[in-house]
Amino acid sequence: GNSVTQMEGPVTLSEEAFLTINCTYTATGYPSLFWYVQYPGEGLQLLLKATKADDKGSNKGFEATYRKETTSFHLEKGSVQVSDSAVYFCALSDRRGSGGSNYKLTFGKGTLLTVNP
Amino acid sequence: DVKVTQSSRYLVKRTGEKVFLECVQDMDHENMFWYRQDPGLGLRLIYFSYDVKMKEKGDIPEGYSVSREKKERFSLILESASTNQTSMYLCASSLGVKTQYFGPGTRLLVL
Numbered sequence: 001g002n003s004v005t006q007m008e009g010p011v012t013l014s015e016e017a018f019l020t021i022n023c024t025y026t027a028t029g030y031p032s033l034f035w036y037v038q039y040p041g042e043g044l045q046l047l048l049k050a051t052k053a054d055d056k057g058s059n060k061g062f063e064a065t066y067r068k069e070t071t072s073f074h075l076e077k078g079s080v081q082v083s084d085s086a087v088y089f090c091a092l093s094d095r096r097g098s099g100g101s102n103y104k105l106t107f108g109k110g111t112l113l114t115v116n117p
Numbered sequence: 118d119v120k121v122t123q124s125s126r127y128l129v130k131r132t133g134e135k136v137f138l139e140c141v142q143d144m145d146h147e148n149m150f151w152y153r154q155d156p157g158l159g160l161r162l163i164y165f166s167y168d169v170k171m172k173e174k175g176d177i178p179e180g181y182s183v184s185r186e187k188k189e190r191f192s193l194i195l196e197s198a199s200t201n202q203t204s205m206y207l208c209a210s211s212l213g214v215k216t217q218y219f220g221p222g223t224r225l226l227v228l
Binding site: 034036041042043044045046049089103104105107108109110 | 207
């Protein structure tokens with residue numbers, strides 16, 4: 001079946017440091033890939049996504065490139081801020097079940113990022 | 118903006134009680150999902166629904182049921198709550214293959 005493996009963390013960085021959170025996946029088809037972020041006390045928000053190989057998703061200074069050859073979708077940011085402290089989830093979408101449009105997400109276990117001033 | 122709301126942010130229940138968690142979305146999305154989130158395990162799909170009155174089991178459906186009588190509302194039911202169902206419950210909705218939008222979550226404690 002499909003699976004997502006991401007760096008477990010926790011990751012602790014100083015402000016303005018470079019961030020990488022590794023994510024690799026196993027999938028039978030051609031999934032779309034996502035990074036979601038969960039700020040303390042909140043639900044998940046989509047951070048960025050990529051729908052096909054070599055696509056780069058970007059948002060709020062974060063980037064990730066869909067690498068089919070290495071089955072990876074690593075999250076990067078050049079200079080983190082205290083406000084980036086959150087849990088980051090890598091996920092892939094695949095089609096599941098008998099309905100015509102029911103796509104589900106498979107999540108990694110999440111990586112807690114803490115950024116210190 | 119898409120809005121997904123959940124009926125409670127925090128809930129405390131006793132073992133054996135029947136528990137209802139409600140989720141409402143305002144964007145006419147066909148797909149709705151219930152996940153639970155536990156430390157070290159990430160998010161796990163309990164049930165999902167791709168249309169009114171349609172439901173399918175996710176990865177961990179045991180001990181749960183769901184109801185979708187109207188398109189905008191998706192309820193998660195714990196028929197007889199147990200302590201191992203203490204968790205954060207997250208509802209999400211989506212339109213086809215597009216982004217899933219999440220609610221703020223319900224933190225359930227079963228004593």
